[in-house]
Amino acid sequence: MVLNFGPAGIPLDCPQRSTLEGVRYSAKIGLRAMECEFVRGVRMSEAEARIVGAEAARLGVSLSAHAPYYINCCPTDKSKEATAERNLLATAKIASALGVKTIVFHPGYRMGRDSPTCLKQAKVLLEQVLEKMRELKIKSVLLGLETVGKHAQFGNLSENCELSKALGEENTVPVVDFAHVHATREGGLKTKNDFKKIFDELERSFSSSYVKRFHSHFSEIEFSEKGERYHLPLHSKDSPPITPLLQVIKENNYAGTIICETPELERDALKMQEEWKRM
Ligand SMILES: [Zn+2]
Numbered sequence: 001m002v003l004n005f006g007p008a009g010i011p012l013d014c015p016q017r018s019t020l021e022g023v024r025y026s027a028k029i030g031l032r033a034m035e036c037e038f039v040r041g042v043r044m045s046e047a048e049a050r051i052v053g054a055e056a057a058r059l060g061v062s063l064s065a066h067a068p069y070y071i072n073c074c075p076t077d078k079s080k081e082a083t084a085e086r087n088l089l090a091t092a093k094i095a096s097a098l099g100v101k102t103i104v105f106h107p108g109y110r111m112g113r114d115s116p117t118c119l120k121q122a123k124v125l126l127e128q129v130l131e132k133m134r135e136l137k138i139k140s141v142l143l144g145l146e147t148v149g150k151h152a153q154f155g156n157l158s159e160n161c162e163l164s165k166a167l168g169e170e171n172t173v174p175v176v177d178f179a180h181v182h183a184t185r186e187g188g189l190k191t192k193n194d195f196k197k198i199f200d201e202l203e204r205s206f207s208s209s210y211v212k213r214f215h216s217h218f219s220e221i222e223f224s225e226k227g228e229r230y231h232l233p234l235h236s237k238d239s240p241p242i243t244p245l246l247q248v249i250k251e252n253n254y255a256g257t258i259i260c261e262t263p264e265l266e267r268d269a270l271k272m273q274e275e276w277k278r279m
Contacts, residue, residue: 003249004062004257005273006033008217011266019044020052027059031269035259036065036098042090049097056099062257063098064144064215067091067105073122074108074154081125088129088143095141102144102215104175107155107163118154123166130171143172144215149180149228157181157198161205169207176202176216179231179261182240183223189240195248214256218242218272231261234268242272250279 010022011029019036026034034056038044044052056063068087075081088105095103107122126143133141145160155163160174176198182189189195199211220232220239234242248254260269 002255003276004031004033005269005276006031006035006061006257006259007265007269008035008066008259008261009037009265012264013266020048020055023052023056023059023061023063026266027061029266029270031266031273032060033062033064033257033259035104036063036100038091038094039066039069041068042087042094044094046094046097049094053097053099063100064257064259065091065095065098065100065103067103069106071105072108073125074110074113074118076111076113084125085129085132088126089132089136092129092133092138092141092143093136096138100141102142102173102175104144104146104215104217106148106153107145107160108153110152110154115154115159119159119163119166122154122163126163126167126172130167143167144175145172146175146217147177147180147184149177149183149221149223151184151227153227156184157201158205161201165206169210173210173215174202174206176214177218177261178216178240178245179219179221180217180228183221183228186223186225187239190244192244192248192251195245196252199248199252199254211252211254212256214254215259216256217259217261218245219261231263233262233264234260234271242275246272246276246279250276 011025014025071084091103147157148155164172164174222229262268
């Protein structure tokens with residue numbers, strides 16, 4: 001049963017600030033995953049991506065990518081749809097060269113509209129992106145719909161399961177950000193049962209096999225009635241707590257990846273991994 005841990009971005013203690021060195025540093029300290037952050041735009045050449053991808057494969061570091069923050073798959077201003085498509089495609093191209101399995105992004109913003117309206121618009125847009133990915137022969141990259149951290153955003157767990165299912169398991173996956181779920185449920189993740197229900201929903205509403213290859217984000221988080229405020233280091237408040245999550249994964253033989261998004265990145269990823277290994 002494999003559970004990979006890794007930082008969201010180049011490790012803090014990596015002396016050279018390049019993705020290639022970030023991968024090497026992650027491998028050196030014993031981590032098996034890393035998420036490449038393109039949150040402010042894709043600024044990597046395909047040639048560089050191929051070098052990074054080959055090195056990650058050689059070192060056994062599984063790569064994922066985070067697409068730009070400004071992607072909105074259900075904008076009220078239709079002219080902004082092209083921006084979302086362009087940025088998703090740019091990320092998908094680089095992801096393909098990197099050998100990345102999942103590209104993660106926040107699906108969109110509600111702007112006062114109901115869930116079915118947002119879902120319908122996002123589905124059409126993402127179908128177009130998938131069509132263009134096929135034209136470009138990008139086959140092995142999954143679009144990862146991340147659970148959002150604010151009520152004003154579109155893309156909670158059940159919406160992402162429904163949208164992923166509608167777009168096809170072979171194209172799209174729901175990515176659980178446990179901190180965001182915790183924040184939008186106003187501190188709702190405390191016990192093993194709280195975490196188990198999330199995996200049950202993934203199995204029931206998306207795919208029974210996904211719990212054996214899930215992709216996720218973990219951080220502790222400060223929140224208000226609107227949702228997330230800011231991320232906190234591991235074990236600062238145990239909000240949400242990592243231990244029951246790891247226990248649920250262990251007891252149910254789930255497998256996948258946990259990307260650490262705390263301010264301590266790889267330092268906390270290592271702590272999570274150590275706790276996992278002790279179990
Ligand atoms: Zn996240």
